[in-house]
Amino acid sequence: MEKRATYIEKMELQLDKLNKKMLGLEASAQEAKEDAREKYKEEMSQLRQQSEVASAKLEEMKTASIGSWEHLVTDMENLHDAFTHSFFSLFQTPGASESETTSAKAGKSPAHETA
Numbered sequence: 663m664e665k666r667a668t669y670i671e672k673m674e675l676q677l678d679k680l681n682k683k684m685l686g687l688e689a690s691a692q693e694a695k696e697d698a699r700e701k702y703k704e705e706m707s708q709l710r711q712q713s714e715v716a717s718a719k720l721e722e723m724k725t726a727s728i729g730s731w732e733h734l735v736t737d738m739e740n741l742h743d744a745f746t747h748s749f750f751s752l753f754q755t756p757g758a759s760e761s762e763t764t765s766a767k768a769g770k771s772p773a774h775e776t777a
Contacts, residue, residue: 666731673720673738677713680749684709705752712745 684706691702719741723734 669735670720670723673723673742676742676746677716677720680745681713683749684713709745709749709752712741712748716741716745 687702688706691699691706716738719734719738723731723738726734
């Protein structure tokens with residue numbers, strides 16, 4: 663159970679981190695020209711949708727039975743990877759490298775064990 667809680671905590675931190683960066687980008691978008699602002703709004707809308715899906719999956723993980731845990735971890739990893747990739751490819755944020763996504767995956771191995 664401790665490994666499961668650790669994994670969930672790591673994923674929450676990763677999602678929170680990306681959501682905070684999105685807020686910073688939204689603030690930057692306010693200063694951008696109107697056409698750039700529209701592009702930001704569309705991209706932010708897509709990111710928000712991905713964030714909501716990932717958050718919902720994380721909530722599902724919190725209440726999941728041990729039997730469904732491995733399946734949910736795989737789903738969560740896929741959602742997290744897609745969200746992270748979308749975020750950094752859309753905004754090409756420097757410094758957001760493999761290390762950020764790898765740190766979240768560090769909890770993956772223990773989570774695959776029976777929690």
